Amino acid sequence: MASPIFYLSLLLLFHLNPAHQAVVAAGGELVYEDGYTVSTVLDGDKSNLKVNPHSLLHQSTPSDLFVLLDSAASTFYTVSLPTTSNKTEMQRLVGNGEHSYTDGELGLARFNKPRSFAVDFSGNVYVADQRNHAIRKITKSRVSTIAGGYSQKAGRTDGPGKDASFSDDFELTFIAQRCALMISDHGNRLVRQINLKTADCTRHSGSVLGSTSAWLLGLGLSCLFGLIVGFVIHPYVIPYTGRARTSSSHLDMDTLPNESGETNSDALLRHQKRSC
Structure with a gap:
């Protein structure tokens, strides 16, 4: 059986441990938690208007x-x-x-x-x-x-x-x-x-306006990108008319019309513009 001195030593170590700083008050034991600091941000006696904050x-x-x-x-x-x-x-x-x-x-x-x-x-x-x-x-x-x-x-x-x-x-x-x-x-x-x-x-902030602006900017960039892609692939579009076609070495792919008389690349550009 451990002696009373052993228990007394444990008690002293517990109370001296910085991680557990305890104070015995009239109503019982108070345990302080580290990591908090108090600072004054307003002094009612030093403001331009003397106040007593409630x-x-x-x-x-x-x-x-x-x-x-x-x-x-x-x-x-x-x-x-x-x-x-x-x-x-x-x-x-x-x-x-x-x-x-x-x-x-x-x-x-x-x-x-x-x-x-x-x-x-x-x-x-x-x-x-x-x-x-x-x-x-x-x-x-x-x-x-x-x-x-x-x-x-x-x-x-x-x-x-x-x-x-x-x-x-x-x-x-x-x-x-x-x-x-x-x-x-x-x-x-x-x-x-x-x-x-x-x-x-309802919370009031500028986030709604910012989100709307970002959405409009994204839409504009998407349309611009689509038009650029259309112009880039314009010379390389292969039309499909449902009829036999001559070898590509003898025809200008850009000028082959579809059944409505519209070239395939023109139709692509028109589709891109509609999307925007």
């Missing part, structure tokens, strides 16, 4: 901008990350530090300390404005309410957006596969769904 999401492809929410200031910003400068340049999207409920133009719209938002493929921002019991939508030019908020009271009613109601504790996320917003209504212990417009669930 949530951050990428806007939409092909944009390289991120949407940043400062919940304490009820304000949304756009920012490009990561930045190589010491001072990050940010732009205010909507909000000015006031806590209220106003739709309309971006410069006039107000929120009330929202804490959750989502972005669709068109770049629209959907906001879970809990304190206003509403779900709001931010486009490139204005803010609107798409569900809740009408009664200004908490509730759990489904139905058209104007009639719907939410608790004062809910979050949302965008699910492209369902083309919908999924809402975790914590206060009501419900999962809710709002279907979106199909156009806002």
Whole structure:
């Protein structure tokens, strides 16, 4: 039977092994996995606009901008990350530090300390404005309410957006596969769904135009190649008329007509042109 010293030695080797760096915490053992590094890409105190980041999401492809929410200031910003400068340049999207409920133009719209938002493929921002019991939508030019908020009271009613109601504790996320917003209504212990417009669930990129251009280029080259081949083999085409023909040493193969009076090489060229 192994001695206690043997087991103690194994335990020490296990904990000293770099591949398994363990720390004994109050709640149990923590195991750290190597290969990860933390770096700061935005300092709210060093940006041109002082912010306290609460949530951050990428806007939409092909944009390289991120949407940043400062919940304490009820304000949304756009920012490009990561930045190589010491001072990050940010732009205010909507909000000015006031806590209220106003739709309309971006410069006039107000929120009330929202804490959750989502972005669709068109770049629209959907906001879970809990304190206003509403779900709001931010486009490139204005803010609107798409569900809740009408009664200004908490509730759990489904139905058209104007009639719907939410608790004062809910979050949302965008699910492209369902083309919908999924809402975790914590206060009501419900999962809710709002279907979106199909156009806002389709990825926008230049790949379609690029594929079309490549297809047209390939078609053009194919037609050109066919015409060139036709001209190259033009002198060597042997016609077939169904009649006995004289030896090739006495006839010009290019000028022998078919039953319609058309030479075989002319028919080939006409076929190539039709294909293009």
